[in-house]
Structure formats: structure tokens, C-alpha cells
Amino acid sequence: MNELGKKTLLIVDDEPDIRDLLCDALVQKGYQTVSADNGANMWRCLEETNIDLVLMDLYLQEEDGLQLARDVRARFEDMPIMMLTGKGDETDRILGLELAADDYMMKPFNLRELTARIHALLRRSMRQAPAAQVISSDHECLQFGTWTLDLTSRQLRNAQGEEIILTLGEFSLLETLATRPDRVLTREQIIDMSRGLETEVFDRTVDVLILRLRRKLEANPKAPQFIKTQRGLGYLFQGPVTKSVGGCAK
Template sequence: MTEPSKKTLLVVDDDQDIRQLLCDALSQKGYQVREAEDGHQMWAHLEAETVDLVLMDLYLKEEDGLNLARDVRERFIMPIMMLTGKGDETDRILGLELAADDYMMKPFNLRELTARIHALLRRSVQVPPVDIHTVNQDHECLRFGSWVLDLTARLLQDQEGKLVTLTLGEFSLLEVLARHPDRIFTREQLIEQSRGLETEVFDRTVDVLILRLRRKIESNPKTPEFIKTQRGLGYFFQGPVRAS
């Protein structure tokens, strides 16, 4: 059995050499590493045991890694790191917009990769996104509109108790904004204050995460009620926000 303190990583890549390299390197860092060459093997691992983080190749031979990552995100909340050999920033933005929490290019530096994995795991809290969660009265919560942001359990749910799955970056960004209603933040300030953005440092990251959040919490993302844009300056969260 896996030791309670040992995190399990799942490497999804159709290149056997890459899988072997990652398995060897990450195992030496104390991780329990599983591997899959396609979606079928990936789902078998995810359904058989608890996986703490998924490393997903963006370009698989027979499948689209982005679609697989999006499917994983719909059912699980563990961090997802995308890996790819292409350098187009559009791919990076698209990967983050769909599902990923971080992104690295091949060939990658193993030291940097393991550091990013460690950072993602340190911030992650796995909670089944499909179960109805009853807010504990002892939890610190922020309430706005029909939403409850549980800061203690790091969950977002509507007034009926239905959970909304947020990535680490999305939750951290929403927390910063909701804690300071009506305060305008620049993109740089949001990156600096949001724990979930430590490894997402390229341009437009904040814009992508704002877009994702609006799709999840706004009735009409094109005319947002909560997350507003201050042209030329940044973003702010329109109150009121009630703490409880």
C-alpha cells in the first residue's frame, strides 16, 4: 500500500522514454508514480486509486490531451500539469483555459519540474466535486449573491449546496478578489497575492482565469455581476460580500 504521506502522481504520455524518465526522476524524489500511455490506462488508474496530481502530455498519438484533461477536471480536482513539445503560447493559454493548473514545455528541466509539482501539491486540497457539501458553521466563508465560498474547506457552492469545481488558480484568484470587494487589482497584484498563481507567470494568465471564473459563477459571463473589468487598470469584485 502507498504510505499515507507519499503522494501519487500519474504520468500520461505516449512516449515510453519520457514516461520512464519521469517515473525514475519523480520516484527518486519520494513520489509514488503511475504511468499511462493513453486515456484508457489513465482512467483505469484514476478509478482504482487516489491520484494527487496528473502530468498530461498535450499531444497524444490517438487522443487530444486537452480533451482528456477537461474530462478529468469535470470529475476530479487534483492539480493537472500539461506537458508539450510545442512553443506556441496559444497552446499554453488554451491548456490553462480548459483545465490545467500549470504548464511546461519539452524539453524541460527536471529540477524545475519537480519544484513546480511540489508547489502544486503543497497548495492542493482534494475534495470530491460531485458530493453535496454542508458548510460547517466553524468554517470561514464569504457569501455573495447565491454563492458561498468556503475558505476553510476551499470549496465553492451555490445556495442549493451544489459544488462548483475550481482549479487551484481559480480558487486562489477568486479568494483574493472576494476578500477585497470593490478594490481594483492589477494583474501583477493578483499574481503576487494569489497562492494558486505562483507557477503561472506568462502574460494573459490572469485574463484566462478570470474568463474561466466568469463562466462558472456569472449568470451571463459577457455582462458579469461580480468580477468586473476596470479598463486600463485591472479587475475588481463588485460587492456586497458577507463574511461568516
Template structure:
């Protein structure tokens, strides 16, 4: 990995030993690694450097990692991986719903951690600026509710022309679901048909992307109108969907 192509990771953890371990291990994998022990140091890095991924402890001594991750997500589009030392499933799910792209339990396996970081970086893409956009009439588009999904330009916008930021994985998943309204897809089928998902994705990837899509397109993500869960089977998109 050449110097100019190095990805920059930011490790946020109040445990100096953990930070040192992660910095050493990730540097050996060719990443440029920044470190922060609290939110103040974290923001100093984020506001002065181009960070490609944030690796954050869920439980910081003086601050709530979930709140920090949510604040990051409001301003930046880079992937966030949470680290947690507690086994409470509710906390981990909350982290994913609020902001995170993946999580790992402490103590973690360094090989698995670096593999997941690599997968997140590969899926990440530059977010489109949230600006008014005019749909090209020659583009293939899908319309549902107040939304227009431009399949040609790979953009999502509302009825006022405001673009919604979607990652490559989020767009690809929404594209598959919206193109087949009312058809139930298993997680495996969604992975196979989505151009934005890697074949080696982890089991939680689809669930995390569904959570993130619901937060972006649903009026109430907890009672979605579009992306529905079929318990025990998978997900389906509730129509109608119009082809423009």
C-alpha cells in the same frame, strides 16, 4: 501511504525515456503510476481506472496535447498538469485556459514537479454532480446575474437550478470576490482569504483559477461581466450582488 489510499497518476508522453523517468520518480513518492504514449492508450486508462491526476506532454508526435486535455476536461474533473518543451508563452497560456491546472517546462526539476503534483492533489475535491438543485431557504446565498452561490452548501447553480461543477479552490475564490463586490484584491490577498487555497500555492494559481471561473460563469470569458481585472493591482467582482 497505504495501498487503498494511493493516488493514481496517468503520464501521457510519447517519449519513452521521459515516461520511464516520471514513472520511477513518482512511484518512489508513493503514487500508483499509469503510462500512455498516445491518446488511444490514455482513453483506455481513463475509461477503466479511477485516475486522480493526468500529467501530459503538450506536444505529442501525432496528437495535440491541448485538444486531448480539453476532451478530458469535458468528461472528468481531475487536475491536469501540462509539460512543454517550448518556450512560447502563448502555447502555455492556451493550455491553462483550455483545460490545464498547471504546467512545467522541460527539462524540469523532479522535486518541484512532485511538489506541484502534491499541491494539485491536495486542492482537488470531488466534483458535485450537475443536477437540478433546490436552494434551501435557510442557506446563506449570494445572487448575481443568472447565478446563485449557496455559501452554506458550497454550490453554484444557475436560475434553472442546474449545478455548475466547481473545485474547492474555484468556489473559495468566487466566494471571496462575490462577498466583496467592487473591491480590488491582489493575488496575495485572495490567497490569504480563500479557504480552498493552500498557503504554499504557486504564483500562477490565482490566475489559472480566474481563467477557469470565467469559462464557467461568464457569457464571454474574454470580456467578463463579473470577474474583472484591474491591471497592475489584481481582480475585483463587479456587482450588484444580492444576499438572499
């Protein structure tokens, strides 16, 4: 973030018109922007500027945007990444979700929706020390195992009170499952019930988000304690889950 407190966004796209459009629109929304048309310039920007979010085209002319996003994720683990793509191939969306991206938008996109999603990603990426978190007495929370899911502030905390950052899709999926413990849900039901999975969602997308949640929640993701697969049916969240209002901060 720059000295004036504005968030800095890096736009990676090989189409000048798209770069200019995004830069102008995001500056009007109060962001600072830098742009790159290829991987080399992207890395230069990341090295020279304190970037808060990367907005990247999945299909660059001479480079694999997905591979670039995966490289950014490997080097900057907590960097929010939103991917833009003009193709509707489901496999590409799945790979992006699994390997790198926090969110997707398809071209042509709505600028208002894009800026809203960027704002949400930036908000979720801001980590706060547990001691600095203030929980209102009327927060609604779920407790399972050593985890606390605050449904009001939309945060997940471990036994030490540390926040585990979840994407919008991950949180919505966990909320859907944890509020219905010991109940088998099909993928179609999960999509219908999850507030964060409204657009461009396929059955396989749910499977990928389940994998990502297991990596964050489970001591052994291959032998999950909480999110269990019901073959041929869907998924089940293993209880018990305790619901409380107030006093739910670790």
C-alpha cells in the same frame, strides 16, 4: 483509485527516460502509475484503468498533446490534468489553461514541486456531499450573492451547499478579488496578491482565469454580476461581500 487506496496517475510522454523518471519518483511518493507514449495508448489506459489524474506532455512527437488533453477534458469533465512543456511560449500556456489543463509545469521541473502540485490537484478534485462536510466554528468565510467562499478550507459553495471545484489558480484569484470588493485591481496587482499565481504568470493568464471563474460563478458570463471588467484598468469585484467567522456552511 486501486483496491489499496492508492491514487493512480497516467503519465503521457513520448520520451522513455521522462516516463521512467516520473513513474519511479511518483511510485516512491505512494502513487500507482501507468504510462503511455501516444494517444492510442493513453485512451487504452483510461478505458482499462481507473485513472485519478493525467500528467501529459504538451509536445508529443506526432500528436498534439493539447488536443489530447482537450479530448480527455470533454470525456472526463472532472479529471485533473497537469501539463508538462519544455517550451516557454506564452500562447501555449494560455491555450492549455483555457481549454484543458488544471496546472502547468515547465521542463526541466523540480520533482518535489511537481509531486506537491499533483497532491494539491488530487485533493481539490475529491468531491464530498454537502451533508458530509463538517465546518469548524472558526472558519473564515465570504458571502456574496448566493455563494459562500470558505477561506479556511478553500472551498466555494453554491446556494444548495454543493462544492464547486476550483483549481489553485482559480481559488487564489477569486480570493484576491472577493477580499477587495468594489476596488479596481490591475492585472499586475492581481498577480502580486494571488498566492496561487506565483510561477509562469502573464497578464493574459489572468484574463483566462477570469473567464473560467465567470463560467462557474455567473448566471450569464457575458454579463457578469460579480467580476466586472474595467476597460484599460483591470477588474473589479462587485459587492456587497459579507465576511463572517463560523456558521458559514450552507
